[in-house]
Amino acid sequence: MNGIKVITSREIRSYFATPLAYVFILIFLVLSGVFTFYMGNLFERGQADLIPFFNFHPWLYLFLVPAISMRLWSEERKSGSIELLLTLPITRFQAVVGKFLAAWLFAGLALFLTFPIWLTVNYLGDPDNGVIFSSYLGSWLMAGGFLAIGSCMSAVSQSQVIAFILTGTVCLLFVLAGFPLVLNVFRDWLPILVVDTVASLSFMTHFGAIAKGVLGLQDLVFFFSVILFWLLATTVVVEMKQGQ
Amino acid sequence: MGRKMIEISHLVKQFGTLQAVNDLSFSVAPGEVLGFLGPNGAGKSTTMKIVTGFLKPSAGRVSIFGCDIEQDTIAAQRQMGYLPEGAPCYEEMTPRTFLNFIAAARGLKGAYASERLQQVIDTMSLQAVLDQRIETLSKGFKRRVGLAQAIIHDPKILILDEPTDGLDPNQKHQVREMIRGLAKDKIVIISTHILEEVTAVCTRAIIITQGQVVADCRPDELEQRSKYHGALTLDFDESVTAEDFLEEFASLEQVALVESIEESNQLSLFPRHKDQSMLLDVSQLIRDRQLPVVSINQEKGKLDEVFRAVTQEQNP
Numbered sequence: 001m002n003g004i005k006v007i008t009s010r011e012i013r014s015y016f017a018t019p020l021a022y023v024f025i026l027i028f029l030v031l032s033g034v035f036t037f038y039m040g041n042l043f044e045r046g047q048a049d050l051i052p053f054f055n056f057h058p059w060l061y062l063f064l065v066p067a068i069s070m071r072l073w074s075e076e077r078k079s080g081s082i083e084l085l086l087t088l089p090i091t092r093f094q095a096v097v098g099k100f101l102a103a104w105l106f107a108g109l110a111l112f113l114t115f116p117i118w119l120t121v122n123y124l125g126d127p128d129n130g131v132i133f134s135s136y137l138g139s140w141l142m143a144g145g146f147l148a149i150g151s152c153m154s155a156v157s158q159s160q161v162i163a164f165i166l167t168g169t170v171c172l173l174f175v176l177a178g179f180p181l182v183l184n185v186f187r188d189w190l191p192i193l194v195v196d197t198v199a200s201l202s203f204m205t206h207f208g209a210i211a212k213g214v215l216g217l218q219d220l221v222f223f224f225s226v227i228l229f230w231l232l233a234t235t236v237v238v239e240m241k242q243g244q
Numbered sequence: 245m246g247r248k249m250i251e252i253s254h255l256v257k258q259f260g261t262l263q264a265v266n267d268l269s270f271s272v273a274p275g276e277v278l279g280f281l282g283p284n285g286a287g288k289s290t291t292m293k294i295v296t297g298f299l300k301p302s303a304g305r306v307s308i309f310g311c312d313i314e315q316d317t318i319a320a321q322r323q324m325g326y327l328p329e330g331a332p333c334y335e336e337m338t339p340r341t342f343l344n345f346i347a348a349a350r351g352l353k354g355a356y357a358s359e360r361l362q363q364v365i366d367t368m369s370l371q372a373v374l375d376q377r378i379e380t381l382s383k384g385f386k387r388r389v390g391l392a393q394a395i396i397h398d399p400k401i402l403i404l405d406e407p408t409d410g411l412d413p414n415q416k417h418q419v420r421e422m423i424r425g426l427a428k429d430k431i432v433i434i435s436t437h438i439l440e441e442v443t444a445v446c447t448r449a450i451i452i453t454q455g456q457v458v459a460d461c462r463p464d465e466l467e468q469r470s471k472y473h474g475a476l477t478l479d480f481d482e483s484v485t486a487e488d489f490l491e492e493f494a495s496l497e498q499v500a501l502v503e504s505i506e507e508s509n510q511l512s513l514f515p516r517h518k519d520q521s522m523l524l525d526v527s528q529l530i531r532d533r534q535l536p537v538v539s540i541n542q543e544k545g546k547l548d549e550v551f552r553a554v555t556q557e558q559n560p
Contacts, residue, residue, distance in 0.1 A: 006348045010334070017336040017377075080332030084393070087296045087328075088349045089321045242299060 003090035007098025008105070015106055020071075028064055028110045035060065036117060048125025053117055054135045054211050058175050058204060061146050066167035068106060069150025070160040072099050073238060077158050086242070096234045100151050100227075107143040111136065131213035138210030141223035142203055146171050148230035155237040171203075174226075178202030248309060249273045250295065250401065250431060255304035257290050257455075264290040266455035267304070272431050272448075274400070277423065279446035279463065280435040283555050287455040288435040289329050292405050295433075296326045308401065322350075325399035329406055331390030335379035339370050339389045342378060343396060350397040364392040367422060384415040391419065401431045408441060420445050439547040443467070453555040467545030468518070469553075475543045476513040476526055481536035486511050489535060496529065498522040512543075 015021040032053065036042050040052025076082035085095055121127045146167075153166040176182045178199050186195050199205070206219040250272045257265040265287045272278050282288050293299040295306050297317045306313040308320035333342055343364065347357045365371055368388040373381055378389060387407070394402060407423075408416040423432060423445050436442065442449050443463045451459040451466075459466065467473055478493075480486040487504040493513055494502045500516040515522050523542065530537050 002351065003349065006345065010337075010345045013341065014334060014336050079335065080328060080330055081334055083293070083298050083328040084326075084332055087298050087321055087324070087326045088346070089318045089351070090349060091318065 003088075003094035004098040004101065007085075007090065007095055008101045011099055011102030012105060015102070021106065024064070024067060024106075025110050025113060028060070029113060031060055031064075032056070032114055033117070042121075048121050048127040050117065050121060050127065050132050050135060051211075053114070054139060057139045058142065058207060061143055062168060062171055062175065065107070065143060065146040065171065066150050066153075066164045068103050069147050069167055070154050070163040072103060072151050073155040073234070074158055074160045074163050077241070082242075086238075092238055093231075093235045096151065096231050096238065100148060100231055100234075103147045103151070104140075104144050107147060108140050111140055111143070128213065131211075134213045134215050135211040137215070138207050138219070141210070141220070142207045145174070145203060145223050145226040145230075148227040148234070149174070152230045152234040152237055155234050155241060174201060174203045176202070176204075178205045250309075250433075251307045252291075252295065253305055253307075255291065255294060255306065256302045257287070257294060257299065258302040264455055265294070265301075268452065268455060268457060269304075270450060270457060270460060272433060274429045274431055276448050277432040277434065277446045279442035279449040280433055280452070281437065281439070281442065281449060281551065282435075282452040284437070286453045286555070288452065289405055290455075291452070292326075292403055292433070292435060293328075296324055296403055297321050298328075322397075323399060324401045324403055325394035325397065326402075327390045327394045327404045327407055330409075331387045333378055333386070333390060333393070336377060338375050338377055339365075339381075339385075339392070340374045342389065343392055346393040347396050352397060360396055360398065364396050367395070367425075368392040369418075383410050384412065387411055387415070387419075391422065395426075400429075402426065402433070404432070404434045406435055406437075408436070408438065416441075439551060442547065451551065451554050458554045459550075463547075464544075466550050467547060470543075470545030470547070470550045471514065472512070472543040472549060473545035474515045474518045474521070476522055477541040477543060478511045478513065478526075478530075479538040479541075480509050480511070481538055482509065484536050485509070492529065492533070493526065496522065496525050498525050 035056035036050075036053040040056065042052050045052065073082070076085060086092065090098075118132060121132075122129070149170050150163070150167040153170060154160075154163040156166060157163050173182065179202075183195055183199055186198055206222045209216055209219050252271065253269045255265050255268040256263075268287070268291060280288050280291070290299065294301050295308075295313065297313050297320060300314060308323055311320040311323070313320045334345075337345070343361055344357075347361060352360055365374065368391055370385070370388060370392060373385050378386060381389070387410070391404070391407060394404065404423075408419050411419065420441070423434070426432060434441070434446065446463055449459070449461060449463045449466050450457055459469075478486070480489070486509045487506065490502050490504055490511060493499055493511060498516055498520060499513050499522055501514040503512040503514070504510075505512060513522060513526065521542075523540070527540070529535070
């Protein structure tokens with residue numbers, strides 16, 4: 001446990017040691033504002049809720065999360081510091097989890113800083129704050145899923161650009177898994193069971209359920225399993241890449 | 245046996261079709277400072293990466309004080325301090341935050357951690373740059389930060405991959421002093437291709453080439469292998485040609501062979517028996533014949549010549 005804590009705290013410090021953290025948070029806040037007020041018509045709808053705000057999160061994460069996750073392992077390998085990290089008395093999995101947690105906490109901070117939007121709807125009306133809390137939780141869990149995928153993709157390549165593109169692509173597949181666009185590809189030649197399985201992997205379906213205020217166990221289990229799966233995959237990839 | 249040393253047995257590492265380490269076996273006992281020599285690409289760094297648990301061997305085993313590096317990685321890694329090649333570190337940190345991170349990751353706590361931190365800062369003279377970002381530091385300072393992190397937990401085993409590479413002569417001297425100053429019960433393995441370093445700090449030298457040990461002995465024994473060991477080099481005045489006197493020296497009984505080095509106007513005299521000095525006979529001849537010799541040097545042996553000889557036997 002000490003290993004994870006030490007890695008997480010080092011990583012978080014290093015986010016704030018460079019402009020990356022500030023630029024990221026700024027862009028995240030500006031874009032989520034733009035999406036909510038201009039494209040989501042928060043005011044014009046005349047309803048006191050944050051549905052337009054959360055609706056755009058999967059798309060926002062699609063290109064902002066890879067920006068956080070791309071450096072997780074690529075940079076370590078490129079600078080050679082991975083050799084230092086992995087010869088410390090810390091297991092591979094602890095290092096993977098430690099780095100992931102740092103990124104996830106950082107994403108949580110960015111999400112937390114959108115609270116003025118929450119204050120706004122509370123000032124203007126009387127929203128269901130339970131639903132809003134649940135949506136925030138769902139959004140953070142979804143960010144965790146994206147980041148875990150990003151962690152694995154970052155371990156695949158030394159190049160941060162490649163890590164960015166791979167992460168975006170894989171995440172897009174997970175977002176779109178419930179959409180006809182993806183399902184139609186499988187529907188013609190795969191058994192319905194497989195098609196249903198693919199559909200059930202959709203981040204949208206599970207995030208949508210939580211965002212409606214229904215904190216179902218299966219949705220929580222889904223996101224935690226996705227995170228765990230991709231972190232284990234990251235550990236395997238880190239191990240494999242070392243041998244080359 | 246086994247409990248107190250590093251044992252490497254039949255180590256093999258294959259990268260695709262490249263055999264980086266080929267059935268390498270040796271062991272190192274406490275108190276030894278082992279110089280790990282070899283041409284570039286001989287497998288030095290790969291061996292060190294396996295010993296420190298960064299790479300997995302294709303075959304063979306490494307035991308660190310009885311802990312198998314593959315089975316018992318963390319316990320083995322606790323005993324070691326490691327400076328990877330090029331001393332990589334987290335450039336956006338400062339030496340202070342970086343060393344604190346390493347200390348925490350190594351499980352050092354409280355007063356002991358601060359005490360150790362202060363000690364490595366003193367040993368490596370890092371006080372002046374403690375709060376500057378590492379990326380802004382000179383190469384020498386970066387290397388010292390790398391060394392500081394390797395010794396912060398006072399490890400029993402220190403593995404240094406080219407610790408003085410790229411340092412200026414003063415910094416090299418400091419690093420060697422530091423290594424010499426380590427407690428006598430430690431194991432130190434240094435990889436280098438700077439041969440003078442081996443005579444300066446090591447108690448034992450291993451030369452590897454193509455992933456195999458080709459020499460394993462004390463540095464002075466290595467020098468004795470040199471054909472220059474015990475040889476005399478005579479510098480002649482510029483007014484004469486050294487080669488003209490070749491025959492005269494060759495006729496001395498103790499002298500087995502004379503070589504002329506044209507570009508520096510020198511003669512090298514090789515003894516018939518390595519343990520018998522030719523100095524008396526040679527100086528007698530110089531005095532008798534009033535030869536214009538400017539200086540006489542007794543050679544200890546040329547390490548780079550031995551190095552070339554043993555590494556090229558394998559690799560013609």
